[in-house]
Amino acid sequence: MTLFYHFDEKIPLTGRLAMGVEYDGTRYCGFQRLNHAASVQASLEGALSKVANEPIQVSASGRTDSGVHATRQIVHFDPPVGRSEKAWIFGANTHLPRDVAVRWVKPVGDDFHSRLCALGRRYRYVLLNQISRPVLERANVTWCRDPLDADAMHRAAQALVGEHDFSSFRAAGCQSKTPWRHMHFVDVKRYGQLVMIDIQGNAFLHHMIRNIAGALVSVGRGAQDEAYIGELLALKNRRKGDVTAPACGLHFVDSVYDERFDLPKEPLGPHLLSFTGEWTGERELPDTPRVAYRRKRSLRHPTAPPEQEASS
Structure with missing residues (x-):
């Protein structure tokens, strides 16, 4: 996918559609629809339903915190009517609030x-690491x-890589039936005043990344030594964990799928980091039983009951 291309406005897209969505989560309870608060899912489904003139429900790659x-x-959905690529993208964005936008849409098989x-x-x-508080970046970084x-x-952070019991980093109200997750990699890098924690795994527990970030900041400040993260992991006890970092610094930047789905490639976000020169920032997936299982499963229509996973 290039940064600039012409959306087709003539050919109606039929069958299952995948869609890339960007949002500023500041005023939302998270992606997932809730009855008591505003959600990204409700806004997106409302906009798509206006384009189709019929109700539409979407499924997403993962939930996000408030x-x-x-x-x-x-996300993916099965449209009740055919609309062109341009109609889905421009039409949805016309009806979406300014803090949510559709970036692309692509036909996929029913097995996706x-x-x-x-x-x-x-x-x-x-993290924005400077003495003065942020102004222009205040809604999408955490100030330290x-x-x-x-x-x-x-x-x-390297103590977190691999498959572990992450009980020390899960929220008290986490609904997942298992605290075990597999972290593919965790990198921490500095770009000028920005310090970025880059983390990928099969899935995440409720508040898991924010709890990891809070503990890593304690290491970065010198309040704890480098063995601290491994020690917390071994305790398997959230009550002995560190603080939960604010939500404003956290960005969901990618979902990884088998290459056969051929989803569009995009610059890896957030856009504050675009000057690093990365295009997609793709990494090789680890050769694990879970990844192999998911690859095989994606070859079949996923009608079996979902695994007990939660994505924070």
């Missing part, structure tokens, strides 16, 4: 499922005025 942003949330076919989810937690040692944070 206040968390996304630059590449993947945005959640069940996902091989991994990737998030980036962005104490000097952070990003290299020490990176070394400490």
Whole structure:
């Protein structure tokens, strides 16, 4: 996918559609529809339903916490009517609020499922590390005025890579039946005043990344040593964990699928980091039984009951 191309406005798209969605989560309870608060899903379904003139429901690659942003949330839906690529994108964006936008739409086979076919989810937690509080960036970074040692944070974070019981980093109200998750990689890098925690795994527990970020900041400040993260992991006890970092610094930047689905490739977000020169920032997936299972499962129509996974 290039940054600029012409949307087709003549050929009606039929069958299942995948869609890339970007949003500023500041005023939402998260992606998933809730009865008591505003959600991204409700806004998106309302806009798509106006384009189709019929009700539409979407399924997403993962849920996000209240206040968390996304630059590449993947959804799929089965449209009741045919509309062109331009009609779906421009029509939806016309009816969406300014803090939500559709980036692309693509026909996919009936065997594609945005959640069940996902091989991994990737998030980036962005810290603005400077003495003065942020102004223009205040809604999408977490401000830290104490000097952070990003290299020490990176070394400490390597204890999280692999398959572990992440009980020390899950919220008390987490509904997942298992605390076990597989982290593909965790990198911490500094780009000028920005410190970025880049993390990808098969799925995430409720508040898991924000709890990891809070603990890594303690290492970066020098309040804890580099063995701290591994020690917390071994405790398997959230009550002995660190603080939960604010939601505003967290960005859902990618869902990873088997190459056969051929979803559009995009610059990896958030856009504050576009100057790093990355295009998609893709990594090789680990050769694990879970990834192999998901790849095989994606070859069949995913009608079996979903795994007990939750994506924060």
